[in-house]
Amino acid sequence: MSGRLRLVIFDVDGTLVDSQHDILAAMHEGFAAVGEVAPARETILGIVGLSLDVAVARLAPHLPEAARREIVEGYKSAYMKLRAGQAVATSSPFYPQARETLDALRAVPELLLGVATGKSARGLTKLLEGHALDGYFVTRQVADHHPSKPHPAMLHAALAETGVAPQDAVMVGDTSYDMEMARAAGIAGIGVTWGYHRADALDGAARLVDDFGQLAAALMDDWGMWR
Structure with a gap:
């Protein structure tokens, strides 16, 4: 990388x-x-x-x-x-391989992780604490501080906080709102097919993935990670 x-x-x-x-x-x-x-x-x-x-x-x-x-x-x-x-862990369980993928991505020195969610700051904090994810995400964008998705404000703030250029960032999400937000911010969107919107609603995605293993492979292909 x-x-x-x-x-x-x-x-x-x-x-x-x-x-x-x-x-x-x-x-x-x-x-x-x-x-x-x-x-x-x-x-x-x-x-x-x-x-x-x-x-x-x-x-x-x-x-x-x-x-x-x-x-x-x-x-x-x-x-x-x-x-x-x-x-x-009972009320909001990880999807299969989610935790393992986060751990692997976090271990890459040049890679930063962030969150852009419709949750409130309080709700996100409780979730991260409950899953022992404190310190995983260097930028945390929540509904309290931004217009709702698909407005790109969350992603603009994430880029500004990390100093990363749009071409060096991706948005990973399960809804059309995520893909529309990414496109509006000039960021590539990776759509996941296991979530709450049908795959055919994610037509703005640069690519679709069916599991976290495919997500890791997609990032490896795009960015040469772990090589």
Whole structure:
């Protein structure tokens, strides 16, 4: 690998961890708080990755803003209760080979790891602590500080914080929002097919991978890693 720095930015939900159980349960509770029935599972998973307020607005465009705010607060409360009731490894388990791949990437001196997620800072911190990932990600971009995906602000901030050029970075994610965000930031997008959006929705990806082993191989091909 050449001496210049490279940056791999990961989405979280649907990419590194499978948190759909808690997401679905919390959304159902949020809608129940305003006397509404939550949308279908596929519809809810289709908005994962968006900032919560934007996601709820898409799920409930027929409701007044005050009701949508109540759903958001109900979701947050329910999600934290669910998370408190069980270990992170149970509520948001790693996808197969995710941890091993992160460990291998972290061991490459010229390679930096980052996160760009629709989670809040508090939610991301709890997840990283629960999976013992403190110190893995040198840049952590969350919904609290940026417009929702697919706006490229998160990626612009990640590049600015690390000093890495767009051509030396990739965004790894499972949704069309991730791929659109990457394209808007001038970064290559690698779409993963095990997440919450169908593979045919990731048409903006530079390439698709079906497991973490393929992701490692793709980075090796592109950047000559571990050679």
